[in-house]
Structures are given as C-alpha cells and as structure tokens.
Amino acid sequence: MTTPLLTSSTDRDWRRHGNCTASDVNMHPDDSDHRGEQAAKKVCAGCPVATQCLVESINLSDWHGIRAGLTGGERRNLDAQRTPRRCARCRDVFVPRVHNQIRCRPCARANDLRGRR
Numbered sequence: 001m002t003t004p005l006l007t008s009s010t011d012r013d014w015r016r017h018g019n020c021t022a023s024d025v026n027m028h029p030d031d032s033d034h035r036g037e038q039a040a041k042k043v044c045a046g047c048p049v050a051t052q053c054l055v056e057s058i059n060l061s062d063w064h065g066i067r068a069g070l071t072g073g074e075r076r077n078l079d080a081q082r083t084p085r086r087c088a089r090c091r092d093v094f095v096p097r098v099h100n101q102i103r104c105r106p107c108a109r110a111n112d113l114r115g116r117r
C-alpha cells in the first residue's frame, strides 16, 4: 500500500525538515537574479523533503521562489505536462510540454512553417 504524500494539515510538519530552515539563503530571489536562483537551488539539493515540497507547491499553484530545486516557471512547466488540454486550433486533446503551449505539436509546427514563408 502506498501512503499519500499529503493527507492532512499535520503533514505540513515536513517543512521543519527542509534544508532551507537551517539556511539564511534567500529562497525567493528576483527572477532576474540568476546567482540568487543558483544559490537557492543549491540549498534544495539533497533536501529530504523535496518531494513533499514540490507536490505542495504544484497543488497550491505556488510559483513563487525556488522549491525542490526548481524555479516557479520550471514547476509550472512540470504541472502543465501532467494536464492535457485542447488545441486552440484543431481542438484535439494534447499534453503540453510548457505551461503556455496552446497548440498541439502538428498545429504548432504548421504555424511555424507559415510564419517562415
């Protein structure tokens, strides 16, 4: 039997075990602060509760700061990859690779080719 990662509010106790609790690195660097992002990602490396942290951030659509070694944009892309959506052009269902992808691959390719002509 597998145990759900987040079953009740008390499960938030996992936060106490995060590497970031014992670090003074800013885990919410500005988007343009590449060095700050890399420093925060290093804190997450090997964090024993990274899975819980990632699951919670996706469940809550929390795209702020670095969590589980990923930026908000990287987590949004991960989230997008598990949620099928309808193509804006042909209406077929497809699984996006990035969160802002609105067309299926064939339609996106056709659109690119038209743009180059």
Ligand code: SF4
Pocket (backbone or CB within 6 Å): 015, 017, 018, 019, 020, 021, 027, 043, 044, 047, 048, 049, 050, 053, 054, 066, 067, 068, 069
């Ligand atoms: S994965 Fe990163 S942000 Fe999440 S608890 Fe661990 S160190 Fe903190």
Ligand SMILES: [Zn+2]
Pocket (backbone or CB within 6 Å): 087, 088, 089, 090, 091, 092, 103, 104, 105, 106, 107, 108
């Ligand atoms: Zn399509």
